[in-house]
Amino acid sequence: MWPFWWKGASGFSARSTAEEVTHGIDGTGLTAVVTGASSGIGEETTRVLALRGVHVVMAVRNIESGNQVREKILKETPEAKIDVMKLDLSSMASVRSFASEYKSLDLPLNLLINNAGIMACPFMLSSDNFELQFATNHLGHFLLTNLLLETMKKTANESNREGRIVIVSSEGHRFAYGQGIRFDKINDEASYNTLQAYGQSKLCNILHASELARKFKEQVVNITANSLHPGSIMTNLLRYHSFINTIGNAVGKYVLKSIPQGAATTCYAALHPQVKGVSGEYLMDNNISNPNSQGKDKDLAKKLWEFSLSLTGEEES
Secondary structure, X not given: OOOOOOOOOOOOOOOOOHHHHOOOOOOOOOEEEEEOOOOHHHHHHHHHHHHOOOEEEEEEOOHHHHHHHHHHHHHHOOOOXXXXXXXXXXXXXXXXXXXXXXXXXXXXXXXXXXXOOOOOOOOOEOOOOOEHHHHHHHHHHHHHHHHHHHHHHHHHHHHOOOEEEEEEOOHHHHHOEOOEOOOOOOOOOOOOOHHHHHHHHHHXXXXXXXXXXXXXXXXXXXXXXXEEEOOOEOOHHHHHOHHHHHHHHHHHHHHOEOHHHHOHHHHHHHHOHHHOOOOOOEEEOOEEEOOOOHHHOXXXXXXXXXXXXXXXXXXXX
C-alpha cells in the first residue's frame, strides 16, 4: 500500500475518497449491479455511483436493510435511480433466481461490481455444501458473472460503451494456504484455517478477473475485468474477530481507511476514464498494483475456472 499521502501514477492516493476519484464523471446512462450493497464499502459504492448518475441495482441478502439504504441515499440525492433485489451469494439457487429476475426486467448491464463477502468465519458449509467463504466470496460471484455475461456483452455491443467487471479482492490473498487453492480440500474441516480460507477465496477473486480478461481479449469483447484491494477498513466483515475489532476501533483512525476511502478504488475502476481498456489488473489505492506470484499464475487461473464451472454446473460462456 502507498503511504496515505503518496499519489501514484493516477494522481490519486490511499487518502482519496470515492467522491474524489469520480469527481466530474457523468455516469448517466450506465446501469450497475452492486453485490453486498447494503453496508460498508458496498453501500458507499452504491451511493457514489448513484450520485454520478448511474442506475444502481443493489443485490442484497436482506431486502429491508437494502431499502433502508436506498431511502437514505434518495434523501441525499432525490434524482438517484436505485433498485433493490434479493441475492444470497452462498446459495446457487438464489444466484440463479436473481439472474433470471434481472434478465426478465430487460435492463442493460454496464457495470458488475462483485463486492459482497464474508471474512474469517468459523468453518461452515453453504446450502450447496461448500465451505462458506469459498462459496460466498468466489463461487457465488463466479456463477453470477457467468449468468449475466450475455447481458453485459449485449449491452456493450448495443451501446458501444465498454462494460466493466470489478471484483473486490484483498491483500489477504497473500495469506492463503501454501498451495494457494486447495482444490481437493475445499471442504476439509480438520485443516481449515479461518484466515487462510479467506485468503484462498480472495486469491480466487484475482484469478477469476484474470481469466475473464483473457477470455474477453480472445473473444474480442468490449468488457474489462479487474480485481482490487480496497484497503484495510473497519467494517462488519470483522464481526467474527472481536479482538481485531477492539484493536481496530482503538487505532483505526491512525492506520485504517475510512469507508469513503475504502470504496474509492472500486469506484475508480468502475467509472474513471483512466481505466478504459485496462483489464486483468490488480488495483490498490486507485492505482495499478501487483498481486503475489499465485495471483499472476495463468495456469492456476484456468484450473480454477474449470473447477468452478464443474461445481456450478455451468457450461463455457
